[in-house]
Amino acid sequence: DAGITQSPRHKVTETGTPVTLRCHQTENHRYMYWYRQDPGHGLRLIHYSYGVKDTDKGEVSDGYSVSRSKTEDFLLTLESATSSQTSVYFCAISEGPDRYEQFFGPGTRLTVL
């Protein structure tokens, strides 16, 4: 299995609080992705990174920010959590999406009350 960990694995928080999710990889892959998975919507891309300090938005980026200061770490921040951000969040990595596989972390289940 690809070396990808996510922390925390479960979190319950209240509306309006900031939340940071961490993705850590040991594979030295250039690309890292954050997705959310919701019933009826499948997997939707939030943000992705194509190198240290290089990030871009996905299709559902509103309310989320990301940072990548090291190759191995990709942080997802909810500046002020809302109930609509209750979801399962997955991190993924790839050496290069034009020719290589994408590998997924175990996920973080976030509940915003």
Place this chain on the structure above:
Amino acid sequence: KQEVTQIPAALSVPEGENLVLNCSFTDSAIYNLQWFRQDPGKGLTSLLLIQSSQREQTSGRLNASLDKSSGRSTLYIAASQPGDSATYLCAVVFSGTYKYIFGTGTRLKVLA
């Protein structure tokens, strides 16, 4: 808009059947297509990656084919087993992008 569709959303088959899962995409200009398996409450596990230049890939009882001109891929599972029960997702990387676009998946149940 670049989209990926999987039909049917759910499928139940008796053990031992050969079955085909479908994935269609809206633009034939792609880098690759990847099939995943997801068990309930778990992350996604990569099954097969098909490059744009390839027509098919095989791994054990799984065979994935790619027809770019028609915008379709199929995942063939031979001699299905109850352990194959899971949700199967396909993802496409369209040319000129570095994003994976996912279908909503087919939930497969293999009955013993």
